[in-house]
Amino acid sequence: MMTKEFLQYAGFSAPVISSLSCLVMLYLYRRRHIQPEEKPLYRLLMAYFGTVGILWVCSMVYVYCPVLYTRINLIYYIGLFWGQVVFYQFIYTLTRHPGERGFSPVHYLVPLVIVGVFAVWSAFVPFDVQLRIVTSRGEIVPGYEAYSHLFTARLLFRGIWNIIYTALAWWRLLGYRKSVSDYSANADRSSLSWVTLLLAISLSLVPPSLLSALYSKQVLISSLLLLVPQIMLVVQHAIVCYNMAVGNFIVIFYPEETEEEIDTEEQQPDENQDELEQKRRKFERYIHKTRPYLNPELKITDLAVSMRTNRCTLSRFINRQFGMNFSQYINQLRLQELKTLRNDPACARLSDEELACMSGFCNFRGYIRVKKMFGQEKKEQEAVSRKAVQSHSENKE
Structure with a gap:
């Protein structure tokens, strides 16, 4: 003892x-x-x-x-x-x-x-x-x-x-x-x-x-x-x-940028609606063709280099055009990819863990985290919508 x-x-x-x-x-x-x-x-x-x-x-x-x-x-x-x-x-x-x-x-x-x-x-x-x-x-x-x-x-x-x-x-x-x-x-x-x-x-x-x-x-x-x-x-x-x-962390690192480049991008004048719409279609075609979101370690700097642009410009573009940040946008694409794979007969025998990894998630835990995040956001949006409708009805009365 x-x-x-x-x-x-x-x-x-x-x-x-x-x-x-x-x-x-x-x-x-x-x-x-x-x-x-x-x-x-x-x-x-x-x-x-x-x-x-x-x-x-x-x-x-x-x-x-x-x-x-x-x-x-x-x-x-x-x-x-x-x-x-x-x-x-x-x-x-x-x-x-x-x-x-x-x-x-x-x-x-x-x-x-x-x-x-x-x-x-x-x-x-x-x-x-x-x-x-x-x-x-x-x-x-x-x-x-x-x-x-x-x-x-x-x-x-x-x-x-x-x-x-x-x-x-x-x-x-x-x-x-x-x-x-x-x-x-x-x-x-x-x-x-x-x-x-x-x-x-x-x-x-x-x-x-x-x-x-x-x-x-x-x-x-x-x-x-x-x-x-x-x-x-x-x-x-x-x-x-x-x-x-195991490298369970991410160091934010922008090796390809200088302060002058960032300042130059931020000082560019706003584009008209037609130009923005054209850029959005071009961006979406690139995303759906190359599917960079399948890379679980994807960073905005990787995508910016591939598209020959600056990460500040790309970040601002995604925020304005899609109403979400880079991480939300990419993970939304992964969720859509996972839904597509589940409807594919060739993937019928694969487990959810395998499908999640094939969709670009680092692991199944990452998929669960993203799913909860989007589920919570959806609930919040629905709550805001219900509150707005209720307020409108009360004002009308």
């Missing part, structure tokens, strides 16, 4: 093992399989796993070797802040729009200032006092009350820091979903649903940190409740490592 001490030791070891394992796996994968624009993502993830590994090693040292921890506690302190910042920079880079400014170094400088202040303060506090705070698991030492409170409040700071950066990551994700829908037609990968799960897990790590304000560290460390955030971290590592390895 497993003892409580063994479970505590395993709990501290699990995040270290998982983070370092993920670091090694991503390093080996990065050397062979990734695209140039994806390299910053993998570097940031490896930095994140390395930071988390060091952080939890310091946590083990805090519990099992207080003297050593007292000497290296600044490493633990900065790791608390930098781990969350690196993870946010990963989300920022993953959801970054072309032309958007780079990640601000201020996010890293603020923790350095905080830790710098603590380091200077620690230089005037005797080593024995610092060791006593560690060994007593947060005892307030007479004469050093303010320092003792700051020394033991790091978990509370971590919880607050976690909330701030998780909220920032949520905001980034919402903006990304609005932009990627006009860039990629892969509804499954562009949704980044696994990132949503990562952020939910990140928030689940906040309560244990905030509990440090109510209970002493002695109680928290001896409680098996501490295993919950440790297990959640391992799950988080597995999710991010798997999805990055």
Whole structure:
């Protein structure tokens, strides 16, 4: 039967093992399989796993070797802040729009200032006092009350820091979903649903940190409740490592455009109705002849190059002529293709999964996602129509 001490030791070891394992796996994968624009993502993830590994090693040292921890506690302190910042920079880079400014170094400088202040303060506090705070698991030492409170409040700071950066990551994700829908037609990968799960897990790590304000560290460390955030971290590592390895994401990238080209396209005068109608017929003939929507990885830049135009012009054209964004337009064509295949006797024996892939969907899950999306839009349109009719009837009366 497993003892409580063994479970505590395993709990501290699990995040270290998982983070370092993920670091090694991503390093080996990065050397062979990734695209140039994806390299910053993998570097940031490896930095994140390395930071988390060091952080939890310091946590083990805090519990099992207080003297050593007292000497290296600044490493633990900065790791608390930098781990969350690196993870946010990963989300920022993953959801970054072309032309958007780079990640601000201020996010890293603020923790350095905080830790710098603590380091200077620690230089005037005797080593024995610092060791006593560690060994007593947060005892307030007479004469050093303010320092003792700051020394033991790091978990509370971590919880607050976690909330701030998780909220920032949520905001980034919402903006990304609005932009990627006009860039990629892969509804499954562009949704980044696994990132949503990562952020939910990140928030689940906040309560244990905030509990440090109510209970002493002695109680928290001896409680098996501490295993919950440790297990959640391992799950988080597995999710991010798997999805990055299988490429379950889309980096918005416009390699063929310059700002001058975009500005030139946007400054062109509006065309008359006959010209637009002619362009629409030409565009539809091209789409139905070449059927680019059968490519599950189709991006608007791919279609723009094939049609010898600019992606801004193409995006604006689709929005104006069809009343939908690029992703909606392409996935609507895929749904029509799937309907055609289902009515084809030659495809009668094929499963829905096979038909979905033949229609251009990356997988069956992507098809289900698109089907729900269009179904929801149809319901909303019907609700708006009913409301308009009802309003008209009331006004008539």
